Amino acid sequence: MTKPFIPPLSRRALLAGGGAVIVSFALMRHGLAQEAPAGPKLPGDLSKTPMLDAWIGIDAQGKITVFTGKAELGQGVKTAFIQCAAEELAVQPSAINLITADTGRTPDEGYTAGSHSMQDSGTAIRNAAAQVRDIMLSLAAAKLSIDAGTLDARDGKVSAKDGRSLGYGELASGQALHVAAQPTSRLTPPDKLKVIGSNLPRVDIPGKVTGAPMYVQDMRPDGMLHARVLRPANYGARLASLSADAARGMPGVVNIVQDGSFVAVVARGEFEAINALNVLSQNAQWSDGPQLPEQAKIYSTLTALPSQDKTILDKGDPAQPGVKRLKATYLRPYQSHGSIGPSCALAIWQDDMMTVWTHSQGVYPLRNAIAKMLSLPSDKVRCIHAEGSGCYGHNAADDVAGDAALIARAMPGTPIRVQWMREDEHGWEPFGPAMQTQVEASIDGQGKLLAWQYDVWSNTHSMRPGGPGNLLAAQYLAQPFQPDPPMPIPQPEGGGDRNAIPLYAIPNARVVSRFIPQMPIRVSALRGLGAYHNIFTTESFMDEMADAAGADPVAFRLAHLEDERARAVVSRAADAFGWTKDKPAAGWGRGFAFARYKNLAAYCAIALELRADRTTGNIELGRVVAAVDSGQAVNPDGIRNQIEGAIVQSSSWTILEEVTFDRTSITSRDWSSYPILRFPSLPQSVEVHIVNRPNAPFLGTGEAAQGPMSAAIGNAFARATGTRIRQLPLSPQRVRATLAT
Amino acid sequence: MTIVLTINSERHQIDADPSTPLLYVLRDNLKLNAAKFGCGLGQCGACTVLVDREPVFSCLTPISVLDGRRVRTLEGLGIADKPSPLQAAFIKEQAAQCGYCIPGMIMRAQALLEKNASPTQAEIRDHMQTNLCRCGTQMRILRAIDRAAKDMKTADAGTTTGAAR
Numbered sequence: 001m002t003k004p005f006i007p008p009l010s011r012r013a014l015l016a017g018g019g020a021v022i023v024s025f026a027l028m029r030h031g032l033a034q035e036a037p038a039g040p041k042l043p044g045d046l047s048k049t050p051m052l053d054a055w056i057g058i059d060a061q062g063k064i065t066v067f068t069g070k071a072e073l074g075q076g077v078k079t080a081f082i083q084c085a086a087e088e089l090a091v092q093p094s095a096i097n098l099i100t101a102d103t104g105r106t107p108d109e110g111y112t113a114g115s116h117s118m119q120d121s122g123t124a125i126r127n128a129a130a131q132v133r134d135i136m137l138s139l140a141a142a143k144l145s146i147d148a149g150t151l152d153a154r155d156g157k158v159s160a161k162d163g164r165s166l167g168y169g170e171l172a173s174g175q176a177l178h179v180a181a182q183p184t185s186r187l188t189p190p191d192k193l194k195v196i197g198s199n200l201p202r203v204d205i206p207g208k209v210t211g212a213p214m215y216v217q218d219m220r221p222d223g224m225l226h227a228r229v230l231r232p233a234n235y236g237a238r239l240a241s242l243s244a245d246a247a248r249g250m251p252g253v254v255n256i257v258q259d260g261s262f263v264a265v266v267a268r269g270e271f272e273a274i275n276a277l278n279v280l281s282q283n284a285q286w287s288d289g290p291q292l293p294e295q296a297k298i299y300s301t302l303t304a305l306p307s308q309d310k311t312i313l314d315k316g317d318p319a320q321p322g323v324k325r326l327k328a329t330y331l332r333p334y335q336s337h338g339s340i341g342p343s344c345a346l347a348i349w350q351d352d353m354m355t356v357w358t359h360s361q362g363v364y365p366l367r368n369a370i371a372k373m374l375s376l377p378s379d380k381v382r383c384i385h386a387e388g389s390g391c392y393g394h395n396a397a398d399d400v401a402g403d404a405a406l407i408a409r410a411m412p413g414t415p416i417r418v419q420w421m422r423e424d425e426h427g428w429e430p431f432g433p434a435m436q437t438q439v440e441a442s443i444d445g446q447g448k449l450l451a452w453q454y455d456v457w458s459n460t461h462s463m464r465p466g467g468p469g470n471l472l473a474a475q476y477l478a479q480p481f482q483p484d485p486p487m488p489i490p491q492p493e494g495g496g497d498r499n500a501i502p503l504y505a506i507p508n509a510r511v512v513s514r515f516i517p518q519m520p521i522r523v524s525a526l527r528g529l530g531a532y533h534n535i536f537t538t539e540s541f542m543d544e545m546a547d548a549a550g551a552d553p554v555a556f557r558l559a560h561l562e563d564e565r566a567r568a569v570v571s572r573a574a575d576a577f578g579w580t581k582d583k584p585a586a587g588w589g590r591g592f593a594f595a596r597y598k599n600l601a602a603y604c605a606i607a608l609e610l611r612a613d614r615t616t617g618n619i620e621l622g623r624v625v626a627a628v629d630s631g632q633a634v635n636p637d638g639i640r641n642q643i644e645g646a647i648v649q650s651s652s653w654t655i656l657e658e659v660t661f662d663r664t665s666i667t668s669r670d671w672s673s674y675p676i677l678r679f680p681s682l683p684q685s686v687e688v689h690i691v692n693r694p695n696a697p698f699l700g701t702g703e704a705a706q707g708p709m710s711a712a713i714g715n716a717f718a719r720a721t722g723t724r725i726r727q728l729p730l731s732p733q734r735v736r737a738t739l740a741t
Numbered sequence: 742m743t744i745v746l747t748i749n750s751e752r753h754q755i756d757a758d759p760s761t762p763l764l765y766v767l768r769d770n771l772k773l774n775a776a777k778f779g780c781g782l783g784q785c786g787a788c789t790v791l792v793d794r795e796p797v798f799s800c801l802t803p804i805s806v807l808d809g810r811r812v813r814t815l816e817g818l819g820i821a822d823k824p825s826p827l828q829a830a831f832i833k834e835q836a837a838q839c840g841y842c843i844p845g846m847i848m849r850a851q852a853l854l855e856k857n858a859s860p861t862q863a864e865i866r867d868h869m870q871t872n873l874c875r876c877g878t879q880m881r882i883l884r885a886i887d888r889a890a891k892d893m894k895t896a897d898a899g900t901t902t903g904a905a906r
């Protein structure tokens with residue numbers, strides 16, 4: 001039967017036998033309001049979920065379970081959380097059982113996005129673990145009638161010098177951990193850290209390299225059926241007619257589920273579902289959708305739409321002419337998340353309960369959206385995170401979870417697995433929005449920046465659920481839901497204007513964020529949001545201004561950077577690269593760029609060299625050297641892995657990627673019409689240097705290199721060829737065309 | 742219709758339409774998870790397995806052409822406690838982020854190392870170009886392949902565990 005594969009909802013069952021935690025999580029949260037302490041803000045997401053046993057459970061046998069509302073997306077966050085917990089609980093990492101994002105069991109930590117996991121959840125777990133360890137010490141002190149200061153907590157027990165010891169399991173009985181967190185914790189001092197700061201191997205990698213069932217795609221509970229959803233060619237098209245008989249009669253087909261223009265085929269085998277989908281699509285007629293804008297005019301089309309303008313920085317007189325004043329416009333196309341595995345979900349409707357396994361970045365918001373779509377109370381929907389292919393933002397993960405829930409609702413008791421087809425993933429995912437920026441700046445007689453005027457036009461960068469209408473399928477139901485009205489993400493993090501405010505000291509500066517509500521193309525959050533293009537713009541223009549000032553680009557940046565940590569990262573990257581030492585080989589150009597992600601997360605600087613082939617238009621990347629400051633580095637190799645990955649991914653975005661469309665539909669529907677970087681085009685080498693800051697707060701790193709890499713490429717290209725390209729991507733066609741003129 | 746397939750040295754009677762691509766038989770009928778659906782178009786390599794000594798896209802290979810041929814999947818190389826040299830090298834280099842592309846990467850690299858024990862960087866890059874990774878793990882994948890080639894040479898010749906089985 002299918003029942004046993006649903007993990008038990010109550011924490012009592014999970015921690016069977018233990019007295020530590022005896023209430024279900026839902027109940028526990030209920031009781032919070034009265035218990036949350038007033039006063040100073042609690043560390044990380046303890047501020048939202050203050051009870052220690054929401055984060056850490058210890059059963060009677062001493063088995064430790066740690067709960068996080070964040071999800072493993074391939075960024076290695078599970079391992080880093082385990083390190084935080086193991087360090088402060090003074091146990092081996094292998095002693096920690098970690099439960100990730102599950103609306104039935106874990107705290108609500110919103111989305112796993114914006115490089116927030118370590119700051120929010122890592123901080124909460126580390127502090128909760130330190131406080132639990134201290135509770136163990138004081139309970140043991142009371143039981144042994146001995147001063148807690150003389151006791152030692154290690155490997156799951158508290159020991160006295162006289163040889164007596166008590167296990168965490170014995171100590172954590174009753175409601176010992178059902179207490180609110182304190183604002184401050186006795187964290188392990190930097191010189192005593194053993195697990196934090198070590199390169200603990202990723203806990204998920206052995207399974208991933210040996211074919212263990214690691215992904216939602218790999219789940220196959222008994223009785224599971226495969227479903228595929230019929231999608232129109234165009235946005236907004238409605239089903240005009242459908243004859244489902246041919247598909248219904250095909251081998252393996254069990255059901256055709258239809259609700260308005262939402263149609264899915266359900267079959268025993270996956271290939272049978274795909275075959276039936278093809279037949280179904282041949283027998284479906286759709287109305288036309290709205291016309292799409294002309295791609296060649298997309299930027300003028302977008303900037304002509306009404307915008308909500310907000311001045312997010314206003315200092316002095318940014319119109320000052322100085323001794324030299326330059327102006328430029330930069331463009332970024334729609335770009336795709338392009339997950340290698342199309343989005344997938346599994347759902348079952350059983351005993352009045354909808355359970356969905358999903359690789360969504362936000363199980364709680366998704367749960368609420370699905371509940372509204374199905375007109376269910378939210379406690380009748382449970383979303384459990386299961387890994388999928390890397391998502392890099394809001395891809396189709398939530399949409400496919402909505403698909404699965406709709407189909408499962410129509411087939412009670414049957415687990416339904418839905419995976420999107422490649423052409424749907426490429427055609428229907430919400431893309432990273434196209435953007436335009438315009439920047440104008442002047443220098444004074446000393447070659448310093450005098451004034452800076454910056455405008456950024458962008459759609460929203462978040463159409464996550466949200467309301468049910470943000471789930472694609474919900475827009476096609478007989479009673480359709482409308483997408484939420486798009487909203488800008490406010491500063492200081494920002495959305496389209498993320499990193500639009502330069503970190504450089506400029507006496508006169510104005511930055512205007514022009515938010516365009518109307519979205520002709522479906523968009524949402526793509527790794528880095530607006531930071532990718534704003535950093536491309538700012539850091540490219542810093543080079544243009546450095547040239548205007550006759551200054552070296554690195555020296556010019558340092559001359560305008562006051563933040564010591566920013567300076568350290570810039571210097572580290574430049575030194576490790578040998579920026580001032582040797583000259584580039586003939587034909588090669590060097591580029592440098594720096595940013596602090598969101599102006600409040602990790603610092604990252606990149607130096608690289610490249611050359612361009614005038615005949616083919618191909619860019620050849622040479623050496624890439626990065627420096628990063630993520631605060632206290634929990635797992636340095638994990639940080640390196642993230643930065644290396646971002647460098648390669650951003651190279652691909654910057655050199656190759658652009659979603660294409662005609663007047664009716666998206667035309668980049670596969671990897672040949674939407675090429676991404678392949679092995680032969682990788683950089684010759686990528687080197688990442690970490691500037692560690694022991695016991696400084698964790699700073700999110702996952703998106704830190706995206707922007708700097710794009711500008712470093714643009715800057716190196718300008719130096720290698722003498723020509724600057726301000727429109728992304730620097731594709732072979734564009735490079736050829738630009739260099740030919 | 743029943744077709745007999747030899748997968749990781751085991752014979753299986755498969756009851757499926759002969760036009761069914763191997764990928765779905767591996768995943769649905771045999772419950773082998775490593776080979777992944779990525780595109781179904783031969784463009785990404787997520788579904789790569791070995792047929793005899795050649796890497797193939799299992800998403801495009803109908804089972805009807807596999808009669809009498811030897812299919813190897815990642816599961817046939819090694820397990821977490823006893824990884825093959827390539828798997829061990831991927832672990833040592835921590836060469837995965839989401840890991841979805843990795844089974845295909847390892848199988849493709851396995852084919853290279855069985856034919857060429859000392860590939861150059863350029864040969865590795867060229868050989869691997871059919872396989873996509875979106876997480877940007879490629880630099881580590883290259884290091885892992887390089888490391889495996891060296892490890893396999895320093896160990897004895899029998900270390901192509903999977904190949905020998």
Ligand code: FES
Nearest residue numbers: 779780783786800
């Ligand atoms: S899934 Fe076979 S090549 Fe992409």
Ligand code: FES
Nearest residue numbers: 840842874875876
């Ligand atoms: S590791 Fe995620 S696609 Fe390669």
